[in-house]
Amino acid sequence: MESPVSRNARYDLPIDLQVESRLGDIGRLVSLPSTTFRLLSLLMSETTSARDLQKVVEQDPGLTAKVISLSNSVIYAIRDPVSTIDRAITIIGFKELEIIALGIGLSETFDLKKVPPGFDGRALWLHCLSVSWIARELALVTKAAEPSEAMIAGLLHELGIIILVSKFPIHFIQLLDLINSGQPLQDAETTLNLRHEAIGYQLAKNWGLPQVFQEVILFHHYPHLCPNHAKLASIINLADNLAHRSGYGLTIESSSIDLPKILATLGLKIETLQNLIKNIITAIPKVEPLWNQLLNGTKPVGKTGGKFSSLLK
Ligand SMILES: [Fe+2]
Ligand SMILES: [Fe+2]
CATH class of the missing domain: 1.10.3210.10 (Hypothetical protein af1432)
Structure with a gap:
């Protein structure tokens, strides 16, 4: 049962949107790394190619290392170890890798x-x-x-x-x-x-x-x-x-x-x-x-x- 709350003015929704006063400037305290932001932009476009994804991932050495390590993990055990992002895209799959790369970026921003x-x-x-x-x-x-x-x-x-x-x-x-x-x-x-x-x-x-x-x-x-x-x-x-x-x-x-x-x-x-x-x-x-x-x-x-x-x- 919802506790009674005055409906907010902007949306017809029983939620008070004024949480900023409780938490300070949420945007200033929590910024998104540029690579993660670029990955989000790629994901939002239906025309993104594997090459676009490769370029963004390769610009971030930490992300590149994680993606290559994932590709070489036991789940994807293959004869020749993966050492490049374009090979990783082939192994993991373009769409899976997009969300995985974004997941890595977000999970590093928000250390849970x-x-x-x-x-x-x-x-x-x-x-x-x-x-x-x-x-x-x-x-x-x-x-x-x-x-x-x-x-x-x-x-x-x-x-x-x-x-x-x-x-x-x-x-x-x-x-x-x-x-x-x-x-x-x-x-x-x-x-x-x-x-x-x-x-x-x-x-x-x-x-x-x-x-x-x-x-x-x-x-x-x-x-x-x-x-x-x-x-x-x-x-x-x-x-x-x-x-x-x-x-x-x-x-x-x-x-x-x-x-x-x-x-x-x-x-x-x-x-x-x-x-x-x-x-x-x-x-x-x-x-x-x-x-x-x-x-x-x-x-x-x-x-x-x-x-x-x-x-x-
Ligand atoms: Fe929820
Ligand atoms: Fe949920």
Whole structure:
């Protein structure tokens, strides 16, 4: 149950957007490295080529080393070791590498290894990566959004939580205390005026990200209120729910969904969704080792595909 909050003036949404007074200048405190920003621009363009990606990655020695190391990891065991980015693109795949490179950039900007006790930072990244991956599949099937936009929106949808955990640990501990005392995340956030949707929205705005990402971050729990990008917000809402049900959720956040309304918005038949879920169950175990490698080879949290079927009941 939502705590009563005056609806904000700009959007018809029960969230107070004025979180800056609580957190200071979010944009000044949290800047995005130039390579990560360039990767975001590449991802936003449907005409990006493998050569464009190669050029951006090669300009960043740290990123290059990580990508080559990923390509040589046990998952991609091949006879000749990979030593160049263009070979890495061939091995990993262009689209997979795009999101992996962006994931590396973001995970370095927001170090979730040093997080407040009681919170699993790696599970948060796995959640964002899985929502990104599922969102791209949903966009491809429904044609309701650009697949690259869906992928980025999935990766960024919990930007507010990522910032709170990595940059404002004292505020996040206050939030965890309220959650541990029995309050749902949204109520606890409202009590502290730290709604993660509003924090992510403010940062996306300060970074100058396109309005589509600002809105989807803000409305990922209220897709039908999203004024200009309701379809993409619905894709992220559904991908978020599927990720939760497959063991890639966040323990602090529950994922509610109005499935009939989402299906209608996306023009998606239940049979098509069922087929898509089968594909996700088959495909996620193949990409999951790459995500774990990205997150320093740690063991997976999720039980892949374990609970997808419950969505269909
Ligand atoms: Fe969320
Ligand atoms: Fe989420």
